[in-house]
Amino acid sequence: MTSHILKDAPGERLFLLGNEAIARGALEGGVQVAAAYPGTPSSEILMTLASVAKDAGIYVEWSTNEKVALEVALAASICGLRAMCSMKHVGLNVAHDPFITAGYIGAKGGFVVVSADDPWAWSSQNEQDNRWIAKQAYIPVLEPSDVQEAKDMTAAAFNLSEQFNHVFMLRSVTRIGHARGDVTLGPLPKERRKGVFKKDPSWLTYVPATARKNRPLMIQRFERIKKAVDDWPFNKLELVDGARLGIIASGLSYSYAIEAVKWLGLEGKVSMLKVGTTHPIPEELVKKLLTSVEEVLVIEELEPFVELHVKAIAGEEGIRVKIHGKDLVPVIGELSTRKAVEAVARLAGVPPPVDFGKLDKVSEEVAPTLPFRPPIMCPGCPHRASFYAIKVAAQRVAKSYGEGVEPIYPGDIGCYTLAIQPPLETVDTCICMGGSIGIANGLAHVVNAPIIPCLGDSTFFHAGIPPLINAVYNKAKITVVILDNMTTAMTGFQPHPGTGVTAMGDPTKRLLPEDVARGCGVEFVEVVDPYDVKKAIDVMTRALRFEGPSVVVMRRLCALEALREKRRRGEKIIPYKVDQEKCKKCDVCVKMFACPSIVKTGDTYTIDPITCIGCGVCAQICPYKAIVPAEG
C-alpha cells in the first residue's frame, strides 16, 4: 500500500494501517526529516516514509537506536525543518536523556515524537504508559481515537509544534498503529525548507545557566498550550440535558466508550467528553462536565493518568461529584468494548447486552483441549541451529566448572527471544535492548559458570557495544554470541549498520560485528555459519574455554529472507524427509531441536514438505542419518 501514501488526492479514501496513516499525516504535516529505530508497534511508520522518501524529497533514516533518532530529528527542528522521530514505548527510555532537554529547547521547525505504547505487552517487555514521561518533560500529548484521527493529529501536531514553538508527542497504542481503517486524505504541502543552523548557546548549549534560563520559558510555552487545548477539535464535549452520568474517554478509549454507550442503548442519555489532548487535559471542558452530572466515569487504557488530573480539577474547584475510573475499568490488560460496556452498565444500572460470563465459561471449558501454540522460530531459522550448537558446547564446557554447574544464557530482544520455549530454553533473562551483555557482566563477577549472552546483530549495534567494552575493561569472562541474520527480522526486516544498505535503499559502508568486537579489544573473535553444526559447536567450545571475554558471530541470513530470495530467483526448494527404515525413533530431532516442520504423530516422525525450507540442519543432528533430501 505504500505507493498510495504519496497520492496527491485530497478527499480520496484509502484503507490504511494506523502506522501508514501516521506516516501520511507526517507527509501532510510537511515532515522533511524522519528518524527511528524499529520496534513493534511503531516500525511501519518509518518503513512507509522510507519507501516514498526519494519521491517526496525528504530525508529518512534508520538510526542505530532511539536516542540517536531523537537527536537527528531534534537537530533538524533546530535548523527550522519539520522533523519526526518514532519509537516503541520502551524506545523512549533509550531516548529519555535528549527527550527531557528537548522540552527545554522546544521546536523551531515542527517537531513530533511518536511514542507507540503497547498495552498488554503484545511484543514488549513491559507496559509503560509514556504519558507520564511526557508530563515530566512538559511535552504535550495528542492521543488519536482511530486511524483517521491518527493521520489528522499527526499532520496537526506539526503545525501546533511550530505555532507554540514546542515539542509534541503523538501517543499511539498497538490498537491504533496496528489497526486498519478507511482514511480520507488531506492535501500534501509542496514547500521544502533549507536547514539553517544559527549559533545560539543560550538556547542550545545546556550548561547550568542555559537550563536555568530555558526552564521558565518551557513552562511558559506549556501554559500557553494549556490555555488553548479546550478549543482544539480533538477534544469534544457532548452534554445531554439532565444526564446523571458523564463519561470522559481519552484517545482510543473513546472508540470503546462510544460503542459501549450505543450497545447499551444509552445514546442521548449520558454526557460524553472525548479527550484527544491528554496532557494538558482540557480543563474548562472537564469542569463543564463535572458540574453538569452527578457521577463521572473516566475510561482510559493502562494507568489512571486522565483520572488523576480530573480528580485534581474537581478538588481544586470544589466540585462535589463522584469520579470513577480504575475502580471499574481494569488497570490490568488491554482495554476493550466489553470492559467499557461492563463499567458503564454498572454505573448506569442496566444489564450488559450479552452474558459475558457465559462466553467466558464456554472458552474456559475448551481451553484444556487446545494445543499450546506460542510464537516460535520459523522452519529453517538459523537461530535454532545456533542455539543447538551453543547448548551442546556449553553443557560440555560446564562440566569443567564443577558438578551440576549449568551454563547461564542472558538473553536479549529479537526473534531469538523465542528460544525461551522448549526444548531450547536458552533465554534465562530478557530485560531490555543490549541487556544480555550488561547482565552477563554482573554475573561474571558473582557466579562460577559459563556465561553466554546472546543477542542479534541489530540489537548489538543498538545497545550491545558499551557493555561489550565494559566486559573487556572490567575483565568479565563471558562468551558473547551475536546471532547475525543480516536484518532486523522481528520488526519486519529493516536494514541496519551491518547490512550495507540505508533506509532509503542506498548502499553504504557495511559494519561487521566482528570488526566492532575486535575494535572493542576482544581477543577471541570468530565467525561461523550455524548451518554448519559441527563447526559451530567447535567454535563455541573454544570460545568458552578462552580465558577472557570472547565473541562468536553466528552468521546466516534470516530463513524468511533467504526463502524470499530463492523464490525471486526461481530456485527450487528441496525439502527433507524422514527415511522411515533408518529412523530409530530416538526423538533427538524433536527433544533437542523441534523445528516446526518436524511432526511427531504417535511414534512416527515426518517432515512437512510445505513448510520445510531444506536447510538440512536436522539431517546433521540426526544420529542415524535418517533425514535425507526429498529429491524429485
Add this chain to the structure above:
Amino acid sequence: MSEVKELNIVLTGVGGQGTIAMSEVLGIAAVIDGFKVRGSEVLGMAQRGGAVITFLRLGKDVYGPMVPEGKADVMIALEPSEALRNLRFLTKNTIVVVGTRPIVPPSVSLGLSKYPNVDDVLKKLKELSDFVVPIDPYKLASEAGDAIAANMVMLGALAGTGKLPIKVESLKQAIKERFKGKIVEVNLKAFDLGYNYVKQALASIK
C-alpha cells in the same frame, strides 16, 4: 451500501497462513464499496507460528478496532483448533467458515499439549452456531496452483455464503490491488474455487 450498521468479521489462523492478508483484502474491498471500515491485528510475535487473530468490521456504527465478544457476524478460521480458541466471539447466528486441515504445533510433538480431534471441533462449533461451513482450503488452493492461496479459498467460501455485503467484483479487485505478479491469478482462481464449493454445498442442502 450505507444501510449496513455493523458487520463484524473475526479472522483466525496460525502465523504464516495468511490471516492478515485476508483481512487486508476484505478491508480494501469494503472501502471500494464505500463502507466505513475498522479493524486490527497483532503483528510481530504472532507471526511466527503463533495463534493469530485479526478483526475486520464495517458499517456506520463501528468505532473500536476489535470485534466485541459475542458479536461476530462472521468467523473465518484457517485452522480448526484456532476456531476453537476463539469461541467467545460466536453467537447462534455467526457464519463460521472453518478450514479442516490441522497445523500441529511442536508443543504437541514435544508432548507438552494435545491436539483435539477435528470432528469434535466441528461438533462444538455446530453446537454454538447454526451456520458452520467446513472446507479444506489447501486441497482447493493446490488445485488453483499453490497451497499458499488457501486464505483466498476461504475468502471465496465466505463470499459463496451470500451473506457478505461486499461485492464479489470488489473482492476480486482488492485481490489485484493487494498482490503482485503470478500469485494474483492463482489467488483469483482459489477465490473462485472456494466460492463455487460453498455455492454447491449450500445448493445440495436445499
